[in-house]
Amino acid sequence: MKIPITRPYFDDAEKTAMVKPLESGWVVQGPNVAEFERLFAEYTGAAHALATSSCTTALHLALATLEVQPGDEVIVPAFTFVATANVVEYQGARPVFVDIELRTFNTTAEQIEARIADRTKAIIPVSLFGLSVDMNPIMRLAKRQGLFVVEDAACAVGARYNGRHAGTLAHLAAFSFHPRKVITTAEGGMVITQDASWAADIAARRSHGGTVSDLERHKKGAFALPEHDVLGYNYRMTDLQGALGVAQMKKLNWIVERRRTLAHRYDEALRGLEGVQTPYVPAGTIHTYQSYVLLISKDARLSRDILAQELLARGISVRQGTHAVHLQGYYRHKYDLRPEDFPNSLYADRHSLTLPLFPTMTDDEQGFVIEQVCALMR
Numbered sequence: 001m002k003i004p005i006t007r008p009y010f011d012d013a014e015k016t017a018m019v020k021p022l023e024s025g026w027v028v029q030g031p032n033v034a035e036f037e038r039l040f041a042e043y044t045g046a047a048h049a050l051a052t053s054s055c056t057t058a059l060h061l062a063l064a065t066l067e068v069q070p071g072d073e074v075i076v077p078a079f080t081f082v083a084t085a086n087v088v089e090y091q092g093a094r095p096v097f098v099d100i101e102l103r104t105f106n107t108t109a110e111q112i113e114a115r116i117a118d119r120t121k122a123i124i125p126v127s128l129f130g131l132s133v134d135m136n137p138i139m140r141l142a143k144r145q146g147l148f149v150v151e152d153a154a155c156a157v158g159a160r161y162n163g164r165h166a167g168t169l170a171h172l173a174a175f176s177f178h179p180r181k182v183i184t185t186a187e188g189g190m191v192i193t194q195d196a197s198w199a200a201d202i203a204a205r206r207s208h209g210g211t212v213s214d215l216e217r218h219k220k221g222a223f224a225l226p227e228h229d230v231l232g233y234n235y236r237m238t239d240l241q242g243a244l245g246v247a248q249m250k251k252l253n254w255i256v257e258r259r260r261t262l263a264h265r266y267d268e269a270l271r272g273l274e275g276v277q278t279p280y281v282p283a284g285t286i287h288t289y290q291s292y293v294l295l296i297s298k299d300a301r302l303s304r305d306i307l308a309q310e311l312l313a314r315g316i317s318v319r320q321g322t323h324a325v326h327l328q329g330y331y332r333h334k335y336d337l338r339p340e341d342f343p344n345s346l347y348a349d350r351h352s353l354t355l356p357l358f359p360t361m362t363d364d365e366q367g368f369v370i371e372q373v374c375a376l377m378r
């Protein structure tokens, strides 16, 4: 049996949806993107949702609109995908790394507070693997210190924190629709915010800084190009992707439920294995298990790397959870960072393991993964 790490869930709804922009000829950001944004805002409870070409560009737009600039520092977890830190570099600012908690793989307000300095302008807490970061203390800290909070909610579509959708407590939040994520538009991202002026600024910056979108100009029949008052980019989502997004939104509740059911079956089967930590879910959160990540400690029968190789040899795709950014060459060299500077991030880099989990995974496929992990680790 060959089991992939993930498999996007598409059916006839996506195929039908993709045909519409092809037939109308409107394939760049247009009516489907607008509908996807409307559905996403409604689903999350955000006042504004702005689709982008990826979560990386969504995060970059969030920092650009907050005018993060050279001389500023932005606090970023050391254990996250490299893009979280890269966007700070795009603005010429300095990412200041902070360690994580091993139980949740997320960072805490106390850890962040210790890294705040005079130049700190913003914090990017990450809701990793589909578990919301503990936002209330972070927002209280940010308010006390006059800092902006941009949540990296790349993995957190469908995740909840005290009844609120992930990302809605932050000033701005960014989501990813890469195929490894909960829903997908191939590449794609979304910024949400409650603030109308940031939303308008981001709408302009994602489209070269133009004050009026192509769709609005088309509707009004305007011949003149819009004004360009801010530095913009081409970070637009195409309407083909927007159509995919609309179709995926209709499946989202089912996808989240299915992911949670599969995760609970893994929990039950793997919880008792010596040296194997299953995902921790704090009270008041709903985890979407965008990635189902184990921590394989030194007490386990096999090391993480040996277990991973054995599973791969049996046709089961596995990955490390994510990487520690401070171990990546660009950051290591530029900021002279050592592995032990962020011990929990280093540990998570070396000991985390993602098991396959996707909504169309069959009971037999999951049963095979469980059987193999148990046989190897018991």
Ligand SMILES: Cc1ncc(COP(=O)(O)O)c(C=O)c1O
Binding pocket: 054, 055, 056, 057, 080, 081, 083, 084, 126, 128, 152, 154, 155, 175, 176, 177, 178, 188, 189
């Ligand atoms: C935590 C985190 N942030 C940002 C990103 C970047 O997302 P995208 O690939 O949509 O740019 C990812 C993607 O893996 C991620 O996991």
